[in-house]
Amino acid sequence: MNELTTRLQEIMVPKAALIAYAYDSNTYRSNDKYHLELRPISPDGRMGAAIPVSHEFIGALADNYSADICRIPYGRIPPNLLECNSRKGHEKYVWYNPPGRHRMFFTGGLNIADGEFNLPGVVYKVEKEQMDIYAFKGDRPEERTELYRAPFFNVTQSKVCLGSTSLAVPQNPTYADWLAYWEQRFWTSEFSHLGGKGNPTRSNLVIVTENARNAPFDEEELQPLNIKLKDLLS
8 A cells, every 4th residue: 555545545534623703894993803713622522612813823723834835036136037916825936037048849840959049038937837938139138029829849839838848846936947947848839740730940950959959049040929028028
């Protein structure tokens, strides 16, 4: 019997009930509208006398519950991070990489050998677990910088297909860790197909990619999206 099977067969036993009370109106005690109490549960399933809940208890409960699943980045802001919103339910990150060489992986059907290729600058946007990627001309994008279709397979307009990646989500990541995680999800996946809108470059993408193996990327191959960087920013 493996560890997962053992855990699934374990029976969880109730130990306590946390009960929240709220006043129906703000007429009285407007500064103390809510009340929490903890009631221990005996082995026979009966709730015991109420115990006041302290701020220390709530803090410890929250820390224990979120310790293993915390994904809110913290720390120093990387210079290439253009926007970050880490509020629960509103997560959004926009950042860029300057032009440079990057290792890429391809399925056999494309007849492109894995290797390092010269690439244009790229802008990433991650919002609610969806990744978008764009290309730009120059070394660093500004608000009025034009964005272009990313010259890569597995991208439809700007939407990225991350089907073949299986990276573990970092726990308690710094901002740098978080950006690196999403970049790796894109760059370590195998490029396999054209997106639904067809060829993202003016010439055949296979030829454009092979040409960029040993020569600078030809920015004239980029196709405009008719949007600017400022359109991605809140």
